[in-house]
Ligand SMILES: Nc1ncnc2c1ncn2[C@@H]1O[C@H](COP(=O)(O)OP(=O)(O)OP(=O)(O)O)[C@@H](O)[C@H]1O
């Protein structure tokens with residue numbers, strides 16, 4: 432089934448979800464999520480295991496599943512809810528999935544080149560290497576033989592090789608040592624400084640909140656908090672209830 436028809440004008444926000452409902456078959460997972468992200472902002476999307484964070488990110492990127500059955504998704508006035516995943520990607524929505532999806536049998540550089548689409552509006556390979564010196568050193572190494580942290584860098588770099596208006600990072604710090612987490616954090620800060628808007632999903636809420644301007648908390652597919660990152664850091668009750676930190 433297709434998403435519901437457009438019912439209203441695009442909101443002013445750079446990026447917005449309006450009452451999005453999404454399903455895996457009969458399973459009702461994303462239950463009426465509305466949120467807004469301003470241009471250049473980092474939004475932390477937090478919540479317990481199974482809260483629906485990945486599902487929300489997949490809905491935004493217009494993955495086949497979960498299917499968005501109701502609601503609207505807007506990027507700079509464009510109706511993303513009417514797009515297929517490749518159109519959302521072309522519109523500038525780039526999802527870096529939790530499993531990183533490095534392509535086996537290809538070097539670092541081949542993974543990067545494959546991500547570029549003609550006409551290329553993303554970062555040039557040289558620019559990527561400038562920002563990711565570890566990838567430059569390993570350009571001829573097979574991508575899947577990289578360390579976890581390096582694979583995460585490659586996954587982010589691949590997103591940048593396309594035009595990025597909204598970067599969706601699903602658990603970029605998962606399984607990484609604190610020193611590598613810091614390195615990835617610097618990369619995200621650098622991306623932010625270039626005006627790229629980001630939604631970051633993280634179990635490591637403290638690390639995500641260090642970067643984020645604002646935060647939302649999902650619980651059982653519904654938003655239970657929207658506010659500034661600082662408000663959440665200051666609210667022990669919310670953190671205990673929904674994040675266990
Ligand atoms: N392909 C699927 N088919 C059916 N149900 C699914 C599917 N993928 C996820 N779910 C269910 O949707 C709910 C939300 O899952 P989701 O992966 O979005 O959570 P999450 O917040 O990202 O959790 P985590 O922190 O563990 O990554 C869970 O109950 C999960 O079992």
Ligand SMILES: [Mg+2]
Nearest residue numbers: 484485486529
């Ligand atoms: Mg997840």
